[in-house]
Amino acid sequence: MNIPATTNPRIVIIGGGFAGIALAKKLRNQKLQVVLLDKHNYHTFQPLLYQVATGGLEAGSIAYPIRKVIQHYKDFYFRLTSVKEIDTENQKIISEIGDLHYDYLVIATGSKTNYFGNKEIERNAMSMKTIPQSLNIRSLILENFEQAVILKDEAEKNALMNFVLVGAGPTGVELAGALAEMKKAILQKDYPDLNIDKMQINLIQGDDRVLSAMSEKSSKAAEEFLLKLGVKIWKNLRVTNYDGRTITTNTEVTFESATVIWTAGVQGAKVAGLKAESLVARVERIRVNEFNLVKGYDTIFAIGDIASMESEKYPQGHPMMAQPAMQQGELLGENIVRLLHKKEMKPFEYNDKGSMATIGRNLAVVDLPHYHFNGVFAWFVWMFVHLFSLIGFKNKAVVFLNWLYNYIWFDREGRLIIRPYKKKSFTTFTSDEI
Amino acid sequence: MNIPATTNPRIVIIGGGFAGIALAKKLRNQKLQVVLLDKHNYHTFQPLLYQVATGGLEAGSIAYPIRKVIQHYKDFYFRLTSVKEIDTENQKIISEIGDLHYDYLVIATGSKTNYFGNKEIERNAMSMKTIPQSLNIRSLILENFEQAVILKDEAEKNALMNFVLVGAGPTGVELAGALAEMKKAILQKDYPDLNIDKMQINLIQGDDRVLSAMSEKSSKAAEEFLLKLGVKIWKNLRVTNYDGRTITTNTEVTFESATVIWTAGVQGAKVAGLKAESLVARVERIRVNEFNLVKGYDTIFAIGDIASMESEKYPQGHPMMAQPAMQQGELLGENIVRLLHKKEMKPFEYNDKGSMATIGRNLAVVDLPHYHFNGVFAWFVWMFVHLFSLIGFKNKAVVFLNWLYNYIWFDREGRLIIRPYKKKSFTTFTSDEI
Numbered sequence: 089m090n091i092p093a094t095t096n097p098r099i100v101i102i103g104g105g106f107a108g109i110a111l112a113k114k115l116r117n118q119k120l121q122v123v124l125l126d127k128h129n130y131h132t133f134q135p136l137l138y139q140v141a142t143g144g145l146e147a148g149s150i151a152y153p154i155r156k157v158i159q160h161y162k163d164f165y166f167r168l169t170s171v172k173e174i175d176t177e178n179q180k181i182i183s184e185i186g187d188l189h190y191d192y193l194v195i196a197t198g199s200k201t202n203y204f205g206n207k208e209i210e211r212n213a214m215s216m217k218t219i220p221q222s223l224n225i226r227s228l229i230l231e232n233f234e235q236a237v238i239l240k241d242e243a244e245k246n247a248l249m250n251f252v253l254v255g256a257g258p259t260g261v262e263l264a265g266a267l268a269e270m271k272k273a274i275l276q277k278d279y280p281d282l283n284i285d286k287m288q289i290n291l292i293q294g295d296d297r298v299l300s301a302m303s304e305k306s307s308k309a310a311e312e313f314l315l316k317l318g319v320k321i322w323k324n325l326r327v328t329n330y331d332g333r334t335i336t337t338n339t340e341v342t343f344e345s346a347t348v349i350w351t352a353g354v355q356g357a358k359v360a361g362l363k364a365e366s367l368v369a370r371v372e373r374i375r376v377n378e379f380n381l382v383k384g385y386d387t388i389f390a391i392g393d394i395a396s397m398e399s400e401k402y403p404q405g406h407p408m409m410a411q412p413a414m415q416q417g418e419l420l421g422e423n424i425v426r427l428l429h430k431k432e433m434k435p436f437e438y439n440d441k442g443s444m445a446t447i448g449r450n451l452a453v454v455d456l457p458h459y460h461f462n463g464v465f466a467w468f469v470w471m472f473v474h475l476f477s478l479i480g481f482k483n484k485a486v487v488f489l490n491w492l493y494n495y496i497w498f499d500r501e502g503r504l505i506i507r508p509y510k511k512k513s514f515t516t517f518t519s520d521e522i
Numbered sequence: 523m524n525i526p527a528t529t530n531p532r533i534v535i536i537g538g539g540f541a542g543i544a545l546a547k548k549l550r551n552q553k554l555q556v557v558l559l560d561k562h563n564y565h566t567f568q569p570l571l572y573q574v575a576t577g578g579l580e581a582g583s584i585a586y587p588i589r590k591v592i593q594h595y596k597d598f599y600f601r602l603t604s605v606k607e608i609d610t611e612n613q614k615i616i617s618e619i620g621d622l623h624y625d626y627l628v629i630a631t632g633s634k635t636n637y638f639g640n641k642e643i644e645r646n647a648m649s650m651k652t653i654p655q656s657l658n659i660r661s662l663i664l665e666n667f668e669q670a671v672i673l674k675d676e677a678e679k680n681a682l683m684n685f686v687l688v689g690a691g692p693t694g695v696e697l698a699g700a701l702a703e704m705k706k707a708i709l710q711k712d713y714p715d716l717n718i719d720k721m722q723i724n725l726i727q728g729d730d731r732v733l734s735a736m737s738e739k740s741s742k743a744a745e746e747f748l749l750k751l752g753v754k755i756w757k758n759l760r761v762t763n764y765d766g767r768t769i770t771t772n773t774e775v776t777f778e779s780a781t782v783i784w785t786a787g788v789q790g791a792k793v794a795g796l797k798a799e800s801l802v803a804r805v806e807r808i809r810v811n812e813f814n815l816v817k818g819y820d821t822i823f824a825i826g827d828i829a830s831m832e833s834e835k836y837p838q839g840h841p842m843m844a845q846p847a848m849q850q851g852e853l854l855g856e857n858i859v860r861l862l863h864k865k866e867m868k869p870f871e872y873n874d875k876g877s878m879a880t881i882g883r884n885l886a887v888v889d890l891p892h893y894h895f896n897g898v899f900a901w902f903v904w905m906f907v908h909l910f911s912l913i914g915f916k917n918k919a920v921v922f923l924n925w926l927y928n929y930i931w932f933d934r935e936g937r938l939i940i941r942p943y944k945k946k947s948f949t950t951f952t953s954d955e956i
Contacts, residue, residue: 090672092715129664130938146582153937155712165715168668168939185672220940230563234602238524238619278589281526281599482927482935486920493916501916503587504564505602506654507941 089186091165094121099424100181100188102171102359103196104131104154107392107413109479111194114421116161119428123188125181127170128218129154133478135410136487137216138259141225142266143274143502144494149486151219152479171197174361176385182361192387192424195359195374196417199393199408202353202371212332213350216259220507225349227505229270232346233279234505243344249287250345252335254327255352256293257301258445261310263349264291265447268317273498290343292322294352299453301407302443306453309462313447327352354408356394368396373405378435380420391416397436410477412438446470449495523620525599528555533858534615534622536605536793537630538565538588541826541847543913545628548855550595553862557622559615561604562652563588567912569844570921571650572693575659576700577708577936578928583920585653586913605631608795610819616795626821628854629793629808633827633842636787636805646766647784650693654941659783661939663704666780667713668939677778683721684779686769688761689786690725690732692879695744697783698725699881702751707932724777726756728786733887735841736877740887743896747881761786788842790828802830807839812869814854825850831870844911846872880904883929 091098096119101108104126115122130151139145158164169183180189201215214225229251236248251267253260267289276284291298291314297307298314298321314321326338327348335343356373366375366384373396375383380395382388392413396405406412416436423433444466446452452467454460471491478484494500525532530553535542538560549556564585573579592598603619614623635649648659663685670682685701687694701723710718725732725748731741732748732755748755760772761782769777790807800809800818807830809817814829816822826847830839840846850870857867878900880886886901888894905925912918928934 090674090715128939129668146580147940148580148936148938151938153712153935155937156935159711159714167672168665219938223940231602234563238601240524277593278587280593281524480935482924485923485927489919489923490916493919501587501590501914502582503589504582504585504653505562506581506657 089123089167089169089183089188091121091123091167091188094163096121096163097191097428098123098189099192099194100125100190101194101196102126102181103198103392103394104128104157104166105134105196105198105392105413106410107198107395107417108194108196109154109157110414110417111196111391111421112158112161112164112417114418115424116158116164118425120424121163121165122161123165123167123190124154124158125167125169125171125183126154127168129166129168130219131157131479132219133483134217135474135477137219137222138263138266140219140222140502141216141263142229142270143226143500144266144270145487145490146502147219147223149483149490150478152483157479171359174359174388176361176363176388179387190387192389194420195382195388195390195394196392196413197357197359197394198413199354200357201350202355203350204353206329209327209330209348209350212330213254213348215350216263217354223507226502227507228347229267230503230505233275233282237279237282245282246286246288247333247344248346249282249284250290250343250347251288252290252292252343252345252348254292254348254350256291256298256321257351258299258443260291260293260349260351261298261314261445261447263351264289264314264319265317265451268314268319269448270500271318273494273500274503278503289319290322290345291319292325292327292337294324294326296323298323299445302445302453303455303460305460306445306455306462309453310445310447313451313453313462316451317448354393356396358394362388368405371396371404379423379433380416380436389420391420402438406438409443411441411443415439444470444473523557523601523603523617523622525555525557525601525622528597530555530597531625531862532557532623533626533628534559534624535628535630536560536615537632537826537828538562538591538600539568539630539632539826539847540844541632541829541851542628542630543588543591544848544851545630545825545855546592546595546598546851548852549858550592550598552859554858555597555599556595557599557601557624558588558592559601559603559605559617560588561602563600563602564653565591565913566653567917568651569692569908569911571653571656572697572700574653574656574936575650575697576663576704577660577934578700578704579921579924580936581653581657583917583924584912586917591913605793608793608822610795610797610822613821624821626823626858629816629822629824629828630826630847630851631791631793631828632847633788634791635784636789637784638787640763643761643764643782643784646764647688647782649784650697651788657941659781660936661941662781663701664937664939667709667716671713671716679716680720680722681767681778682780683716683718684724684777684781685722686724686726686777686779686782688726688782688784690727690755691735691785692733692877694725694727694783694785695732695748695879695881697785698723698748698753699751699885702748702753703882704934705752707928707934708937712937723753724756724779725753726759726761726771728758728760730757732757733879736879736887737889737894739894740879740889740896743887744879744881747885747887747896750885751882788827790830792828796822802839805830805838813857813867814850814870823854825854836872840872843877845875845877849873878904878907
């Protein structure tokens with residue numbers, strides 16, 4: 089890996105997500121050598137991935153080069169690689185580009201889509217956790233319409249225009265709303281020779297309300313907003329399979345669709361090499377104590393989505409979201425500095441600032457700890473918070489400009505098919521004229 | 523292809539580049555059915571591709587959805603496909619998505635990179651004619667540096683940091699300048715553990731000056747600017763081969779490089795099915811008369827780079843650039859309307875407004891018909907002209923914002939490796955530590 093030898097303790101951080109970047113910032117210019125590893129060379133602002141997928145924003149606007157974050161930090165290294173295994177005995181990580189010894193290791197690998205073991209769904213459904221995946225979804229949506237326009241068979245056309253989102257958490261709800269707006273803002277205008285009324289957006293939820301992690305008031309408002317935008321909500325329905333064409337469920341309901349986007353669950357993006365007792369097998373997270381120290385180790389920490397810090401208030405760990413990740417990253421940074429100065433570490437306490445979701449133009453829901461509200465003001469709050477959470481002045485400016493443009497002109501200009509994406513399993517389509 | 527039957531004449535346009543779009547705009551809302559075909563769903567503003575390749579602009583800013591251009595045009599259809607062949611006898615085109623009859627056909631397929639028959643160069647060198655190709659170059663540049671940083675072998679490191687551009691026309695010159703600025707703006711800051719002085723930018727030209735299509739004054743100024751930026755210029759040197767690692771030339775000079783970008787020539791992107799007498803074999807362009815009518819046919823036109831209209835002033839046809847393409851597209855649009863009204867067509871005459879190239883910050887050269895100038899003012903003229911030539915208000919605004927940001931901060935934020943690009947032939951690299 090070509091990292092210079094050092095007499096300072098070496099901290100290796102795996103992952104440049106919200107947790108890893110927050111930690112990196114706190115560790116700058118300390119008596120430490122820090123090595124940050126990620127399989128992408130950029131940090132992704134995941135809460136806005138759905139806008140990249142639906143053409144509202146360009147990928148570059150919601151990503152930030154990791155090397156730029158650490159540009160001015162001393163004895164600080166970035167390496168583009170993924171980690172294959174941790175050799176805890178010899179205190180080293182084994183990566184695609186070589187091994188590296190650590191004095192302290194911080195696992196901040198985040199989460200990935202959870203298909204609950206269904207390989208066929210995994211093969212055929214789309215996932216939306218990374219920028220390349222979002223660009224794939226965007227290309228697929230537009231390719232579906234380009235395909236539908238040349239077909240005469242109504243059933244085929246309808247399957248291409250039927251979008252099924254499985255899981256009505258924030259990602260599913262926001263994507264459903266954005267798709268509904270894309271229908272009006274782009275698809276209706278761009279495809280005048282298609283009957284766009286046939287385009288369906290089906291949002292499937294396993295239990296009895298959307299945004300079930302939020303307040304009942306917000307769930308109710310979100311459902312109203314979604315219905316207003318024409319999204320069809322299916323509650324208490326569980327998807328059992330998807331062969332690339334037909335979705336089967338636990339009831340008699342089935343769907344014919346070329347595009348299933350799976351937002352029904354996440355699991356830890358685990359790294360091999362830890363003892364079984366350190367893991368929560370069900371969700372593949374890593375068990376940590378209140379200092380984010382991994383159970384069973386004294387030089388390995390885990391933060392963010394991958395870390396499960398079980399407490400009375402959070403018996404299954406904190407929610408897998410940006411807020412706890414950033415807070416854990418920051419505190420761990422301070423705690424590592426404390427460790428260096430032989431001071432005692434501070435236990436983590438999650439400061440839940442609330443949660444929010446946007447459904448569409450002027451439509452959002454916000455849950456503060458003691459107050460829930462929705463509508464236009466909630467939407468402004470949502471925009472403000474997301475704009476200011478983006479890293480970098482230029483990203484903020486470009487996103488703001490895009491939102492302003494999209495708002496005024498009811499438009500989305502990001503409609504480039506730059507990653508032609510063909511679903512392998514959906515090859516039954518042929519043009520009538522070939 | 524599912525195009526409705528019509529009693530109006532049907533015009534089929536192949537290609538949505540400068541020529542095709544200029545024509546489409548002129549044909550809007552006439553007593554015609556127009557079908558526009560392209561293998562991309564967007565129009566590319568090719569003069570700025572080099573900025574996408576070097577991280578100055580996002581791909582979305584220099585592309586424009588074709589469907590958006592034609593959104594409000596009546597009896598106007600777009601189909602995403604490439605054309606396999608023209609069946610001139612039956613007046614139909616044969617495409618990937620079916621056949622289509624035409625009353626008039628307009629070939630506006632543009633140009634592609636010309637490797638002059640050298641398959642090994644074609645396999646190993648990069649080309650920069652499309653947005654995906656530019657994104658590949660960007661990814662490759664950044665991947666080279668990520669790779670160089672983990673290596674200890676100096677020869678390997680140097681080959682990864684050695685960029686060779688073959689052909690010093692506008693594309694080669696602009697890309698060389700942008701790479702030189704990228705070196706200072708990004709690479710030097712992002713890779714403090716590399717000796718960036720070792721990064722080389724070699725610009726190779728077959729004859730005795732760069733920008734040989736421009737005035738001698740501009741060539742001289744461009745060379746000065748390039749030298750100032752640290753670009754190494756090789757004149758009267760011809761590349762004979764590139765195996766993915768070593769470039770050989772017609773002299774004893776060789777280069778070791780992981781990245782060769784080939785801008786040494788273009789040729790027509792021809793379509794099969796035309797008679798041999800209609801073609802200029804050497805450059806694969808299509809011979810047209812002064813009305814852009816293809817020699818030997820009376821219902822097939824060709825415009826833009828693909829069309830070779832030989833005249834006294836332009837014995838080998840017009841230069842393969844945006845200006846003649848747009849002018850031909852516009853005039854043909856007017857001429858087709860004249861045809862409809864049984865009026866006589868007007869012959870094409872190229873209005874050469876001049877040409878320009880930018881080398882870097884405050885450094886550009888401009889040739890007007892009777893006046894040549896360079897430096898800061900030329901650079902402002904270049905920016906102004908390019909900004910206003912972009913389609914769409916948002917693209918203009920976003921590009922302006924990016925340029926302003928890049929100018930003020932000496933930065934380029936587009937450094938996302940989103941299309942991991944591995945040169946197959948360059949696999950000799952291994953990390954010292956693996």
